[in-house]
Amino acid sequence: MRIGIAGSGAFGTALAVTLAQAGQQVTLWARDAAAVETMRSERRVARLPDIDLPEGIDPVSELSALFACDTILLALPAQATRVFVTDHAGALAGKVLVACAKGIDLHSLTGQTAIIAEAVPSATPALLTGPSFAADIARGLPTALTLACTDTGCGAALQKALSTPTLRLYRSADVIGAELGGALKNVIAIACGACIGAGFGDSARAALMTRGFAEMQRLAAALGAAPETLMGLSGFGDLVLTCSSELSRNYRYGLALGRGEAFDSHTTVEGAATARAVTDLAAARGLDLPISAVTARMVAGDLTPLQALDALINRPLKEERE
Ligand SMILES: NC(=O)C1=CN([C@@H]2O[C@H](COP(=O)(O)OP(=O)(O)OC[C@H]3O[C@@H](n4cnc5c(N)ncnc54)[C@H](OP(=O)(O)O)[C@@H]3O)[C@@H](O)[C@H]2O)C=CC1
Numbered sequence: 001m002r003i004g005i006a007g008s009g010a011f012g013t014a015l016a017v018t019l020a021q022a023g024q025q026v027t028l029w030a031r032d033a034a035a036v037e038t039m040r041s042e043r044r045v046a047r048l049p050d051i052d053l054p055e056g057i058d059p060v061s062e063l064s065a066l067f068a069c070d071t072i073l074l075a076l077p078a079q080a081t082r083v084f085v086t087d088h089a090g091a092l093a094g095k096v097l098v099a100c101a102k103g104i105d106l107h108s109l110t111g112q113t114a115i116i117a118e119a120v121p122s123a124t125p126a127l128l129t130g131p132s133f134a135a136d137i138a139r140g141l142p143t144a145l146t147l148a149c150t151d152t153g154c155g156a157a158l159q160k161a162l163s164t165p166t167l168r169l170y171r172s173a174d175v176i177g178a179e180l181g182g183a184l185k186n187v188i189a190i191a192c193g194a195c196i197g198a199g200f201g202d203s204a205r206a207a208l209m210t211r212g213f214a215e216m217q218r219l220a221a222a223l224g225a226a227p228e229t230l231m232g233l234s235g236f237g238d239l240v241l242t243c244s245s246e247l248s249r250n251y252r253y254g255l256a257l258g259r260g261e262a263f264d265s266h267t268t269v270e271g272a273a274t275a276r277a278v279t280d281l282a283a284a285r286g287l288d289l290p291i292s293a294v295t296a297r298m299v300a301g302d303l304t305p306l307q308a309l310d311a312l313i314n315r316p317l318k319e320e321r322e
């Protein structure tokens with residue numbers, strides 16, 4: 001298996017580092033030729049500044065070098081994946097394409113693997129997701145993720161090839177459940193950050209995580225996910241990590257919303273677009289997802305955190321299991 005990674009941001013680079021340290025040769029593609037020159041000469045990348053790039057990583061800016069690989073990990077922001085795979089559908093034909101982004105595409109309202117399947121029907125789509133901060137993976141801290149693929153033979157091969165001594169992969173055939181867990185937890189993480197930033201406290205955050213998880217399960221079930229997948233690393237596991245750590249950009253963005261502070265618009269915050277996508281999906285299916293709905297409105301600037309709290313806490317009382 002010849003592994004290429006599209007995107008030398010934090011996650012793409014972290015995966016390249018752990019794979020190279022485990023003895024794999026990895027082609028790491030970035031669109032910025034000047035940045036690639038720096039990566040080649042200094043063996044460093046801007047988004048993981050404390051990490052040395054092992055020799056096994058070959059940073060490239062030529063797409064032909066990436067397309068020479070048979071297995072390509074797509075580590076671009078979720079809203080960039082559709083354009084990338086559509087623009088390069090011919091070159092990607094027949095390859096194994098592993099989506100690494102956590103978000104629902106706003107254009108199609110589908111997950112990353114559906115985008116791949118539509119743009120490149122001859123490719124085998126797979127998904128790598130779960131609780132992990134790029135810096136932790138790159139530093140060799142122990143991490144467990146989910147590798148999801150409906151082609152079980154390909155899933156097993158990927159699980160073996162992409163596991164390293166510090167990165168343990170669990171296999172799943174439920175791609176829809178795994179990608180919804182990873183995408184939806186980012187929306188709840190924004191809500192939790194806003195809750196803490198606005199000073200509503202840890203008890204309120206625990207309520208948001210729990211009721212937010214109920215929303216994740218409700219939407220995922222409606223879209224065909226297996227319920228147990230949401231209980232795993234890609235759902236519950238990533239929800240816990242992202243809603244409780246200031247290393248998360250989604251959580252930090254929520255903190256800024258809660259405090260009424262500005263946030264760097266160049267930072268990748270997947271939950272912002274996905275909150276809008278979730279609102280559209282819920283409306284189309286008649287689902288009640290109140291935390292996701294108020295989060296989308298906070299992100300759009302239509303609600304303050306106090307108004308969001310008011311909208312949530314004053315809803316009609318109901319049974320917990322509803
Ligand atoms: N960081 C983390 O801890 C983790 C991230 N993920 C997921 O991985 C995905 C990527 O995140 P992450 O690596 O952190 O993001 P970063 O913001 O660190 O990096 C994004 C990378 O994508 C490139 N890029 C952006 N748009 C395009 C485009 N249109 N065409 C080509 N390249 C593009 C950027 O290039 P440029 O520098 O030129 O802008 C950059 O190299 C997200 O969905 C995230 O949720 C998953 C697990 C952990």
Ligand SMILES: O=C(CO)COP(=O)(O)O
Pocket residue numbers: 102130131132133186189238241242247248249250251268269270
């Ligand atoms: O997905 C992640 C952790 O699993 C990274 O979270 P952020 O994108 O919020 O930084």
